[in-house]
Amino acid sequence: MTFRSQCLASSRFGRTSGLLFAVLVLAACSGSGNANGDTASHSAVAAAQAAGTAGHPAEISQGEEIELKDFAVAGEYTVFDFMSEYCPPCKxxxxxxNRLHAERDGVTVVKVDINRPGVRGIDWKSPVASQFGLSSIPHFKVLDAEGNLVAEGDRAWEMLVAWLEELPTPAEPGQG
Structure with missing residues (x-):
C-alpha cells in the first residue's frame, strides 16, 4: 500500500477527506488569524539540538530568524518543515x-517552529514567519546535499510524498 493510499484508507471518507484536509490546511493554518500572548524575544535553539534524537527530527527556531544552511546536513537532503504546535495539519x-527522518537514507528532517515562546495560536508575526514570507503552514523547503534549495511548497510536498511511497509498507497491527 502506498503512502497516498494509506492516507485515504485511514479515512472513512476517502477523496472527500482529502479535499477537506486541503481546505483545512488553507483555512486553519493560513495567515488570517492573530496570535495572542507574550511575544518576548528569545534566542534560537542551540545548534547542537539540530542533530535531533534517534528517529525524531530536530526542532529549531522558536520563532526567531534562521539561516537554513546553518542547519543543513552536509551530504544529505535536508527537509525544513515550517510548523506550529497550534496547526492541526502540522500535527x-x-x-x-518522523518516519521519513528515521527511515529514509540520505534525508534529514528539521522542524522549524514559527512560534515564539509564550505566543498562543499560530505566530504569523514571528521573525521567522516574516523572514520566509509564510502565509500558510505546513510549508516545506528542501535543500540538496550541497545546501542548495531544490524544492519549496507544493513541489517540496510532492518530493516528500514520493520519498514516503518508496519506504516499505509498515506491518499491519497483529501481523509480523
Missing part, C-alpha cells in the same frame, strides 16, 4: 515526517 503529518 497530522508529523508522524510521516
Amino acid at each position: 497530522q503529518i508529523a508522524p510521516w515526517m
